[in-house]
Amino acid sequence: MESSLALLGLLCPQPSYGYDLKHAYDRFFATRRPLAFGQVYATLSRLIRDGFIVALGEEAGDGPDRKRYAVTDQGRDRIGQWIFTPDPPNDHLQSNLFAKTIIALLIEDDAERLLDLQRAEHMSRMREFTALKREADIAHVLIYDYAIFHIEADLRWIDLTSARLLELRKDVAQR
Amino acid sequence: MIRTILQLTTFGNEQSRWRLAGIVLGIAVGVGLLLTLLGAAQGLTDRDQRRSWLNVNFEYRLDEDGEAYTLTDDTVMVGRFTDYVAGDAIERIDVAATQTTNERTPWGDPLPAPGTYFASPALIELIESLPGEQLGDRFGTLIGPIPDSALGSPDSLYVLAGVDEATLGQFQSWWIQPALAGDASGSNVVYRIVMVIGGIAMFLPVLLLISTTTQLGGAQRAERLSTLRLIGATPESVTRVAAIEMALLALTGALLGTVGWWLLRPVGARFVVDEGRFFPYDLDVSIATIVAIAIGAMLTTGIAAGVRIARMGIGPLGVTRERSEHAPSPLSLLPLLAGLALFGGVTWAFKTSNVDVMLLSLAIIGGFGLTSLGIIWAGPWLTNCASRLAARFAGSAAGVVAASRIRRHPEATFRSVSGLVLAVFTVTVFAASASSVLEADDPRDGAQVFPLSTVYAYIHEGATEADLAGVEREIEAVPGVLGAVIAMEDRNDPGSWLVHRDDAPLLNVRIEDDRAWVRFDAYNYIWGEPDAERPGQPGAATLAGDLPFVLMVATDGSDGVIDTVRTRLEASNQMASLARTRADDIDVTTRKFVNSLANLAYIGIAITILIAGISLTVATAASMLERKRIFGLLRLMGMPNGVISRIVAFEAVAPLVAVLAITIGLGFLISWMMVEGLSYSRTLHAPDIRYYLAILGSLGLAVLSVLAVTGLVHRNTGVNQTRFE
Amino acid sequence: MTALLTRETAQSIPADGPILSARAVVKRFGQTEALRGVDLDIEPGEVLAVMGPSGSGKSTLLHCLAGVLAPDDGSVVFDGIEISRLNERQRSLLRLNRLGFVFQFGQLLPDLTAVDNISVPLLLSGVRRNEALKRADDWLERLGLGDAGQKLPAELSGGQAQRVAVARALVTNPTVLFADEPTGSLDSLAAEQVMNALLDQVKAAGTTVVIITHDPRTAAYADREVIVRDGRIPAGNGVRSA
DSSP states (O other): OOHHHHHHHHSSSSEHHOOOOOHHHHHHTTTSSSOOOHHHHHHHHHHHTTTTTEEEEOSOOOOOGGGGEEEOOOOOOOHHHHTTTOOOOOOOHHHHHHHHHHHHHHOOOOOOHHHHHHHHHHHHHHHHHHHHHHHHHHHHHHOOOHHHHHHHHHHHHHHHHHHHHHHHHHHHHEE | OOOHHHHHHSSSHHHHHHHHHHHHHHHHHHHHHHHHHHHHHHHHHHHHHGGGGGOOOGGGGOTTSSSSSOOTTTTTEEEEEEEEEEEEEEEEEEEETTTTTOOTTTTSSSSOOOOOOEEEEHHHHHHHHOOOTTTGGTEEEEEEEGGGGGGGSTTOEEEEEEEHHHHHHHOOOOOOEHHHHHOOOTTTTHHHHHHHHHHHHHHHHHHHHHHHHHHHTHHHHHHHHHHHTTOOOOHHHHHHHHHHHHHHHHHHHHHHHHHHHHHHHHHHTTTTTTTOOOOGGGGGHHHHHHHHHHHHHHHHHHHHHHHHHHHHTEEEEEEEEEESSSOGGGGGGGHHHHHHHHHHHHHHHHHHHHOOHHHHHHHHHHHHHHHHHHHHHHHHHHHHHHHHHHHHHSEEEEEHHHHHHHOOOHHHHHHHHHHHHHHHHHHHHHHHHHHHHTTSOOOOOOOOSSOEEEEEEOOTTTTOHHHHHHHHHHHHTTTTTEEEEEEOOOOOOOTEEETTTTTTTHHTOOOSSOHHHHHHHEEHHHHTTTTOOOOOOOOOOSSSSEEEEEEEEEOOOOOOHHHHHHHHHHHHBSSSSOEEHHHSOOHHHHHHHHHHHHHHHHHHOOOOHHHHHHHHHHHHHHHHTTTTTHHHHHHHOOOOHHHHHHHHHHHHHHHHHHHHHHHHHHHHHHHHHHHHHHHSSOOOOOOOOOHHHHHHHHHHHHHHHHHHHHHHHHHHHHHHHHHTT | OHHHHHHGGGTTOOOOSSSSSEEEEEEEEETTEEEEEEEEEEEEEEEEEOOOOOOSSSHHHHHHHTSSSSOSEEEEEEETTEEGGGHHHHHHHHHHHHHEEOOOOOSSOTOHHHHHHHHHHHHHHTTHHHHHHHHHHHHHHHHHOOTTTTTOGGHHHHHHHHHHHHHHHHHTTTTTEEETTTTTTTHHHHHHHHHHHHHHHHHHHEEEHHHHHHOOHHTTTEEEEEOOBBTTTOOTTSSOOO
8 A cells, every 4th residue: 555645645635733644544544553653744745745735834833743734636636546546456455445445435535436446447357367267278277267266355355345335434434 | 842843834834824724624624524424324324223114024924933923912914015196105014913912013102003004204294285085095094103213214204004904915915923123124235335435435535635735835844844953853853743733733624524514414414315314313423433533533644744754854954855756667557457356356256146245345345445546546657658658749848848747746746636537437437337227218108008197906806896896986986087997817828918908098008909808918018118019919809717907097197196096096995906007116216216326426526526626726736836936937038928827737637638538438347347247137328417517527627727726826937926036 | 020029030130239228227116216227238249247236236137128027217129129118928029039048046947858948948939849859959069068968957966057057048049148147056167167158159159148147257257247236337337438
């Protein structure tokens, strides 16, 4: 998962302090290892440099934790582009897709659509392998089987997530 | 545990409730039927006992030393007659006794004095409804009614008339016996045979109905039971559950059947059997018998159900028995052949030697039962043969589907029609046998027979010419009487009578030559076929000492006139017999008897056919609904609606057609053996209209049942039924 | 119009344009709306997978497309025929002669041998028994079931039974084959064999196929898939925008 895009996405619903941002991130994505503050501020400054966010006026004292950040139009476009671009089926798919879904729900965008797009991407790869497998010799059939079953696992996860969207949306809204 | 299982399996869903209703109803009908038949059998025995005093027996004429009895204070002189009024027969006993006799009537009253009589209530009613000269005057003065304890039926027409010794002595037949009593003869052996055969014929379809309904929803039930096995029920407890369930249902059915039988008893007593209706209490069955039947029903059905479930082998994962049936083998024809052989053997034995009547009737009943069972046994094999033939030639989808079904399940498909097949078999045997009696010609007028309107009585030997002239005058004075003729008996040829040529036309006697006295063969004129060609006899110029033998009275044929003539003749005291007509001599009583039997039998057959029709509908519906998913899918694939109807029709009709023709043939064969073999003069005729109605009714019910099942299957295989399976 | 319902014209597929097309199809069962305005085009020779969770309306959609159910609103056009305007008998005729069906299980007549089962649709449309059996035998060979012809369905494995069902569906040379969860009760290998056999035959004959499935591996045999969710097909999915 690209944590910089996730942080950018978390800023989309409303401007936020760096401190709150880190905690929001930890809540949603960092189930095992919290994000270090240093990493958060480094990422934020990189996002400012790329013009995706701006720092709003500094209040009550100095230091990075007292700054509020807001997303620029350019930043929003980047998030939209990220969310609705399906990832090629690979090992890192899950965390990335999960982040996208959460962000989409947070900014009240069409999370179902992004799942559909991802499913289509997976299906198209699976179709490709299935077609190849129909022509392949037995040894290669085994390899394609392996690939197909892995894609299927993703697809099943996508289907299940899709089925759980309603529940997930409620949960995200509560936090 | 067992209660839980019962709740789960017995009362679970709609189909299982139908099954329950079917079983209970089937058993109720069966028990009701059994009670009715037992009651009727008991009633016939009681009736025989009560009317036994009528069976005065000439063996009494000789005492222990082989000497003839004489009339003393301890003997009675009896004449046993059948009298007639308006075509009805009256059982009549004339009794003479000494003035100081110690004898009494069978019911304990003093014997009627000469000129007085006892009569049954039905006869008293009849006497009161007619002028005395038509009936009452024949007997004298009424003393009182014959009590029910001496009557066969409330409709019985009995009379016990007192006469003096001399008058009775003038009659051709009388005898002296030690008491006014007789043996309870097996006078209704035929009835008993028919009743037992009828009982078998009605009972088998009921058993088939019960077995059909028992198997309703069998697959689902097996599934539920196997689920119970999966969660820990032992095979024994499942078997026990099935047995207990069936026993409880049988008990319910038996109770229901008993109540129904009790309520319908008055209806049963209304049926005319043999000489009349039953007294209501005739049909009673003892409490012990009822309890025995209920327990018997519980035990047999319960054990049968348990054994069936045990043999199905319901395991935790389902039924172990294979789905297709074993192909039936031609060996299954054996019981049928054995039944036919038994019949043939009995007939042959009866033809060639004297056989005890009891043994004979047992053999007939056994032969019928064996043949009936044989048909059921052989049915699947015949059905299978037919389906193989049909499968080879079937060109339509419906034909192929149905033929394959029959081929895989010949027993089940045949079982569904077996009730109808049996009914048709029984009705054929019965109708063909009855035809031998029923189809005999009605007595009719014609050339060379006495007119039916002629009344005749034999003249007693001591009657003087003057006496006879007096009787003749008195008779001729009756309005409606055309003339009285005295016939002489030819001394040299006792079978021939002589009448004066002037009187011959009145009696329809053919004149052969111009001699004064016309001679004719009396036997032919009374019992011969009308219009038959017979050689004439030469007449006689004068009488050669021939004696007046019979007084013949030509009438206009109305009942009133004939009965008045009878009364005058009988009251004249100059006759040696009661007055008769030619119609009396033809066996009208037997025909009435067979007719009443036929009415009863056809009622039984109608019930049987109805039960069989229900059975067919239930079985066909069950076999179609078992496949409702696949039929639903086929309809979804575009199978036209008509195909289902054709499958139903084919599956129901093919086994019917396969076996029906054979069955009808067998029925005729058996009745031919019975009639040609067991009776002397009768032959088989075409059965009467009711037979064809019964056959048409059976086929009509089959058609109705196909239509009903078709409708049911259509509703159950609609898209909406199939979608959410 | 009746001529279009029979097999003789089955090959007269229009050169272009969808063979089967649904527009704004609505189907209600009592209070519930099973389909809420479905648009879908299916091209001739295309193999389409219809996916979606259970209860989404995929089976209802299949039944509407195949003329089993009449939609409450909207239209279904098959080969130029407006299906919703046909009566029950005409639709039965259409299904029998121009459409084929494969279901998840339990669709073979239990008392008929495999070859007899395959011959049933031919007999229904009036082919003589001998000819029907010959063609059924031929289809058994094609689906690799040469030695199973005389077996009863109970004696076949699940995969074999399903291939017999495929043979029965294809024996009338239908224009469109509908398969409702054809691999639903099969293991992976049997499913693969059934799908391979099915695809071999339809690709060779140019038959259009609609597969209803929730199994991605089965759907992957299709040329494309559409998803039905809550009685709808998401915009742009069912109909290619011009």
